[in-house]
Amino acid sequence: MQNYIKVQITKLLNLLQKNLWLLLFASLSAGNLAHADEYTGLSPFEKAELERLLELDFRDLGRVPIRSVLGYEIEYWRNPASVHVIRPDDVSLNGHVLMVDSFRNVAGMYVTRGVGYDDFVTMRNFSGSATEKFLTLVDGREVLQRMGGTINWTTEDIPLAILDRVEVIRGAGASIWGTNAVSGVVNVVTKHAASTQGNSVRLLAEHDGTFLGEYVHGGQISEDSYYRFWLRAQEYSEGELISGIPARDDGFARKAGFRYDKILGSDLDFTFAGGFATRRVEHVMDLSSRLLYPLDANFTSFVPVSIATSLGLPNLPDPAVDYPSWPSSIGFTFPTPIPRIDNYEDMPQDGSHLRAKLSGVTDNDLEWSLSGYAELYDTTLGHIGHSWERKEFDLDFKANRPISDSHHLAFGIAARHMSFDVNDVATDPWIFPTFDSSTGSLRTDIPILDYGDSPTKFDRFTGFIQDSIDLTDQVVLSMGAKFEDSDLSGSTVQPGARFSYSFDDRNIFWGAYSRAYRQPSLVEKYTKVSYARVWDPSNGIWVNTFFESASDLNDERMDAYELGWRMR
Numbered sequence: 001m002q003n004y005i006k007v008q009i010t011k012l013l014n015l016l017q018k019n020l021w022l023l024l025f026a027s028l029s030a031g032n033l034a035h036a037d038e039y040t041g042l043s044p045f046e047k048a049e050l051e052r053l054l055e056l057d058f059r060d061l062g063r064v065p066i067r068s069v070l071g072y073e074i075e076y077w078r079n080p081a082s083v084h085v086i087r088p089d090d091v092s093l094n095g096h097v098l099m100v101d102s103f104r105n106v107a108g109m110y111v112t113r114g115v116g117y118d119d120f121v122t123m124r125n126f127s128g129s130a131t132e133k134f135l136t137l138v139d140g141r142e143v144l145q146r147m148g149g150t151i152n153w154t155t156e157d158i159p160l161a162i163l164d165r166v167e168v169i170r171g172a173g174a175s176i177w178g179t180n181a182v183s184g185v186v187n188v189v190t191k192h193a194a195s196t197q198g199n200s201v202r203l204l205a206e207h208d209g210t211f212l213g214e215y216v217h218g219g220q221i222s223e224d225s226y227y228r229f230w231l232r233a234q235e236y237s238e239g240e241l242i243s244g245i246p247a248r249d250d251g252f253a254r255k256a257g258f259r260y261d262k263i264l265g266s267d268l269d270f271t272f273a274g275g276f277a278t279r280r281v282e283h284v285m286d287l288s289s290r291l292l293y294p295l296d297a298n299f300t301s302f303v304p305v306s307i308a309t310s311l312g313l314p315n316l317p318d319p320a321v322d323y324p325s326w327p328s329s330i331g332f333t334f335p336t337p338i339p340r341i342d343n344y345e346d347m348p349q350d351g352s353h354l355r356a357k358l359s360g361v362t363d364n365d366l367e368w369s370l371s372g373y374a375e376l377y378d379t380t381l382g383h384i385g386h387s388w389e390r391k392e393f394d395l396d397f398k399a400n401r402p403i404s405d406s407h408h409l410a411f412g413i414a415a416r417h418m419s420f421d422v423n424d425v426a427t428d429p430w431i432f433p434t435f436d437s438s439t440g441s442l443r444t445d446i447p448i449l450d451y452g453d454s455p456t457k458f459d460r461f462t463g464f465i466q467d468s469i470d471l472t473d474q475v476v477l478s479m480g481a482k483f484e485d486s487d488l489s490g491s492t493v494q495p496g497a498r499f500s501y502s503f504d505d506r507n508i509f510w511g512a513y514s515r516a517y518r519q520p521s522l523v524e525k526y527t528k529v530s531y532a533r534v535w536d537p538s539n540g541i542w543v544n545t546f547f548e549s550a551s552d553l554n555d556e557r558m559d560a561y562e563l564g565w566r567m568r
Helices: 002-016 020-028 044-055 058-063 088-092 099-105 305-311 522-526
Strands: 082-086 109-115 118-123 135-138 163-170 184-190 198-205 211-222 225-236 251-265 268-286 291-294 302-304 342-346 349-361 367-381 386-402 407-424 434-436 441-443 457-470 475-486 490-502 507-518 528-536 541-547 556-567
Touching: 082 099, 088 099, 088 163, 099 109, 099 118, 099 163, 291 305, 302 305
Parallel strands: 135 184, 291 528, 434 541
Antiparallel strands: 082 163, 109 118, 163 184, 198 211, 211 225, 225 251, 251 268, 268 342, 268 349, 291 302, 349 367, 367 386, 386 407, 407 457, 434 441, 457 475, 475 490, 490 507, 507 556, 528 541
């Protein structure tokens, strides 16, 4: 706590030292900033932060809320987990542009950019861009895309001016957070509307045409109600592949959001917020090795049809007759001699959400919150002919309270309903007669992804309970479990236990056990994937090759054991 107080005091002094006359004014007025707007040495956002800090009692500086892994707020450094907190300054002062870029500075996290408009994030070596094995929340709203198991960071990123903090909890945290919190949790928290009064503009541009512009405006409606809205525009410049071929990854994104906060009573607050995002880019599917020729009668080894001619293989397909819609080569796949064949299609994405939250504290110290979320997400992956619309509704109740001098109980329940409208079509390059063994016929309409008649509506009900026990002044034990019943995974129990031992006010030793589950995405569980076509030289036809859907695919389960030592 002492360290945290020092940080807050340093922050306060840095703000005051920007102008000596403002320091004198603050001293003469005993912290009264009623006329601070008349002085332009600080931005409106810095003035609001300065006012907030000056109005705090000295002892309150150590009680600025940080959400813990125990279901209630405790001092950041006492959390019995591997926790890293990112503040807005940690993003900008380290030379990063977006929130997701700052994850590079967190031990155990890895951020890569595959194309100009997409970032892929992994945690604790659970790698792979296809799926994310950690849970991400933005103001309590889960943002994992259930169709592909990914996170669209362009859609979920927010202006730095409204970011309060990002809590990165590395390690399984399912007993509180639930399914998919396998390798960890990323919890994004935005500022109260009262903390973003005034105007803020941020502009960034690169010589190649990449651009980002943000505008945030906050105002006060009455003595106890505040609002803000924000806008963002992004332009992505075109990159270049290693082979020198243009990447065609240019495009744009537009975002907007709002938040309204009202104090309903001394211990009752209301928040209403929402956002909208749209992105227009192209995406590519590499077709270089999608048409294959067998090298043996058992169809166990293959070469791309594009190089089969140079090998002198018999009974080759005629491009003008057997696959006339196939694109022409644009070079070679670096560093191989295989001709490079690409198919670029539009990939429009639109997302919007609304969030309402009522929170308060009762007379018997029960801290509670009731939140509701509604989300609409519409995506088209034109390069593979796969599109879907998702509607989602969530209701979430959380509470915690001390029940004696040595026990602190946290609990909650939640419900979710999701519905999908999925559409799969064959893209232009693939529209030629192909034998489909699943139907026993020649078809020209075989899509790359085929969701078919798989389920499109899913419900989930969850509950958790966690008890933290002060065994001594130095030892804290926490035990709990998350219970879940869902149409995707059935019923699961995800238990967890944590302990911490404080040597002194600077050193803490902690350990944890957690069981966590990761649900397969809808593509993994319900979607047939046709990934290539093989030429049958004996019959002179193409044969579709595919992975069948696996509706019986179970959740991944991990039992995690952790030990840690934190020193400040």
